[in-house]
Amino acid sequence: MPVITFANPKGGAGKTTAALLLAIELAGQGKRVAILDADPEQWISQWAALPGKPESIRIVKGANEEALAAQIEVEHARADAVIVDLAGTAGRVVARAIGASDLVVIPTQGAAMDAKGGAKAVRLVRHQERMTRRTIPYAILLTRTNAAVTSRAMRRVQDYLATAGIPVFETTIVERAAYRDLFDIGGTLAGLDPAQVSNLDKAQANARAFAAEAMGRLETPASVPAPRARPGPIVAVPSVRRASPHPTPPPSSYTSPDRCRSASPDRP
Numbered sequence: 268m269p270v271i272t273f274a275n276p277k278g279g280a281g282k283t284t285a286a287l288l289l290a291i292e293l294a295g296q297g298k299r300v301a302i303l304d305a306d307p308e309q310w311i312s313q314w315a316a317l318p319g320k321p322e323s324i325r326i327v328k329g330a331n332e333e334a335l336a337a338q339i340e341v342e343h344a345r346a347d348a349v350i351v352d353l354a355g356t357a358g359r360v361v362a363r364a365i366g367a368s369d370l371v372v373i374p375t376q377g378a379a380m381d382a383k384g385g386a387k388a389v390r391l392v393r394h395q396e397r398m399t400r401r402t403i404p405y406a407i408l409l410t411r412t413n414a415a416v417t418s419r420a421m422r423r424v425q426d427y428l429a430t431a432g433i434p435v436f437e438t439t440i441v442e443r444a445a446y447r448d449l450f451d452i453g454g455t456l457a458g459l460d461p462a463q464v465s466n467l468d469k470a471q472a473n474a475r476a477f478a479a480e481a482m483g484r485l486e487t488p489a490s491v492p493a494p495r496a497r498p499g500p501i502v503a504v505p506s507v508r509r510a511s512p513h514p515t516p517p518p519s520s521y522t523s524p525d526r527c528r529s530a531s532p533d534r535p
Contacts, residue, residue, distance in 0.1 A: 268343055269485050272351040272368040274361055274391070277384025281374040281410030283310045284446050285477070286352040289372075291455045292478035293348050294321040301325045301342035303351045305335065305360055310450060311352055319454025335360055339367050366395040370485050371405035374440070377412065377421030382428070389433055404484055406434040408477070411442045414469070438476045445470035 271289065273282040283306060290300045304311045304326060315326040325346065327338055342349045351364045365371055371392050375385035385407050392405045407428055412421065428435050440446075445456055445464045452459070456474060461467045 268347050268349065269369040270339060270343060270349045270351065270367055271370045271372060271481065271485075272353060272364045273372050273374060274353045274365060274388050275373055275375060275381075275384050276361070276387045276391075277381055278354075280376055280381055280384060281408075281440060282306070283308075283352050284449075285372060285374045285408055285410060285440055286350050287311055287314060287449065288440070288446070288456075288474045289478050289481055290324055290348075290350050291321070291449075292474055293482075294323045295455065295457065297323070298347035299323050299325070299345070301327060301346040301349045303327045303335070303338055303342065303349065303364075304329075305364065306352050306354050314450055314453060317453025319452075319458050321455060335363050336367065339364070362391060362395060365392055365403065366399050368403060370481065371403060372408050372436075372481065373405060374408045374410045375424070376410055377418060377424045379420070379423070382424045385428075386431075386433075406436050406484060408436045409439040412439040414441045436477070436480055438473070438480045440477060441469070441473050443470040443473065 273286040275282055286302065290302050293300050300323060302311055302324065309328065312326055312328050314320070315324070320326075325342070327342060339349060339351070351368070353361050353364055371388070373385050373388045373392075375381045389405065389407075392403050396403050409421070409424070425435070443466060445459055445467050448459060448464055449456070456467065456471045459467055464470075
């Protein structure tokens with residue numbers, strides 16, 4: 268069964284909300300879901316203490332460095348999906364969870380600081396790929412987006428990710444009151460009252476689209492680019508000129524265009 272980890276070294280990126288939305292959607296499809304709550308804030312554990320938690324969602328509290336690997340193995344054997352909600356730091360717990368993952372979701376808001384945190388998470392994934400000698404599918408998930416307007420900051424983040432060749436979810440997590448209400452009231456999106464929660468139907472559609480794309484990425488891991496090789500040393504390669512049958516000496520002010528060229532490394 269798949270292990271899906273939500274990671275971003277920067278806190279407040281929307282990891283816990285995205286992890287909970289995925290768990291709720293999978294539980295609504297009849298799947299058994301285990302959530303490893305490795306975030307010191309324990310927001311998902313607090314949600315689970317409220318009324319309305321589906322019986323098919325199991326919460327594992329206090330996942331730490333010593334126990335995390337064993338907890339993942341235990342839940343992997345008995346759940347249809349294992350979701351790991353990590354702390355907003357870059358420690359050994361994060362590295363171990365990423366190394367055991369079938370998909371790493373990197374929630375990122377549309378701001379420069381969040382994009383830097385997302386880039387750091389990508390580097391962690393690529394490091395674990397080298398350590399485990401396998402490809403670990405991953406993708407950036409843009410969170411707390413505006414359904415009506417794309418800000419300039421968000422466009423800059425999108426342009427940066429596209430230029431860097433980093434895979435990005437087509438679905439974004441839109442800022443919705445319904446998502447905040449889950450942590451205040453408990454339960455699932457289906458259990459909220461549409462008369463009291465604005466745009467509940469749109470929040471439900473957004474969560475379904477995100478869950479469908481996440482599971483689709485598990486089925487097609489080849490679509491995720493492999494980590495780029497580290498560029499080698501710059502080597503000067505002299506150009507070769509063919510001798511002309513009728514050579515003509517150039518004037519003293521003439522500068523030959525045939526110079527040694529250096530191969531510039533690709534940007535990592």
